[in-house]
Amino acid sequence: MNRPTDPPALPARNARALPTGDVHAVVARLAEHPFLAGISREDLERLAEGGAVVECDADRYAFRQGGPGESFYLLLDGDVDLEVAGAGTPLVLESLHAGDALGWSWLFPPHRWAFDAHCRTPVRAIALDARHLRALIDADPVLGLELTRRVAELVADRLRHARLQIVSGHAHDHRA
Amino acid sequence: MPMTIAPDLPLRDPLTARPYVVSTIRQQTHDIVTLDVRPAEAPIAFTAGQFDMVYVYGVGEAAISISSDPATPELLSHTIRAIGWVTRALNELQPGATIGIRGPYGRGWPLDDAEGRDLVIVAGGIGLAPVRPAIMAALAQRERFNRIALLVGARSPRDLVFRDDLDRWESNPAIDVHVTVDSAVRGWGGRVGVVTKLIPRVPFDPDGATVLTCGPEAMMWHTADALVKRGVDPDHLYVTLERNMRCALGTCGHCQLGPVFVCRDGPVFAWPEVSELLEEREL
Known part of the structure; x- marks a missing residue:
């Protein structure tokens, strides 16, 4: 996804630039997003610094595997598929939808995306500036712990889901 | 008749x-x-x-x-x-x-427990087969229930069973159908992820919901966890178990799970009846 004030992460043809929203508009959207439920208004304003509402057209990539994790996306509208590119048709590992958080590679070195994020439909998201978030986590241990805990919960959820996918793949019903 | x-x-x-x-x-x-x-x-x-x-x-x-x-x-x-x-x-x-x-x-699904409540059915893979009669029975007596929601998961789109039924139910306003697959090649167009991911998102009243679930045992564990986390009373959560049934009369003991015989006392159980038994190794 492209933010109009930053160098585009993707070639310009892959994403549509939006006018930068003011910080209050971003804060208002952050306050409604489930990932940040319960975070104080003051902390939302700090998180929103450098953030923007961004859009990605259908059949474009929000980011590509190996690319720099420069943003943390909170989805507002649309569907994003996390894909593994291979020799044939890409394999979709998970679809994300409005209310989901997209990606955690921005938090952990080397800050590179592990998968492709393919926008199946037109997508709107809040893009939070990863460098700013990391600096905030280092500078404010209370907010930093809370944010890190939420990302860890996201990672744990995805890990549980991945394990369930593996276990279900091995399960066979004798009676059904 | x-x-x-x-x-x-x-x-x-x-x-x-x-x-x-x-x-x-x-x-x-x-x-x-x-x-x-x-x-x-x-x-x-x-x-x-x-x-x-x-x-x-x-x-x-x-x-x-x-x-x-x-x-x-x-x-x-x-x-x-x-x-x-x-x-x-x-x-x-x-x-x-x-x-x-x-x-x-055996003992079937307790549809009477869902009377006047939301009926939520969670099925994984071929687990849609044992709940299909309950869906048909519920739709035939639609007025007895509040919302009816069906959550279906499969390993991939090619592993989805009863596609004709799913298509028909998806266009039926009497039932709210959500389908997901564990993985898919691009072009599937539906949700991708385990069925438990649907639980926090599907509209139903957790305080007033009766849930029927069937699928691989690991899936039912995760489903139960997600439902309880959402606020569903475990007493209104039902699972159907699969064991090695032989006589089907509660005599031979092949399907014994501690104090219960799955063939005779089940295969449908309220979650609190079996959750601790399922944690016991080698039962």
């Missing part, structure tokens, strides 16, 4: 199978078929969630859930994945073949 035999009447001989003739075979996936069979004698009524012992003459018996509408016992369906001698033989039958069936056995 065809004459039926009530399920609570004693069978002539509980270990003697009755003859049924295969009328149609529906290929669900590469290794799952649904056999529609008609009784050579009077049909026997069943309740949603019960199972039969299905006998391929000369090969053996397997416990198979009934996957058809309880309102039409004269046309009985069983949905079978080919994984063993008997189930492989069942998958290779042709229309006109005669098989033996004894049953129905």
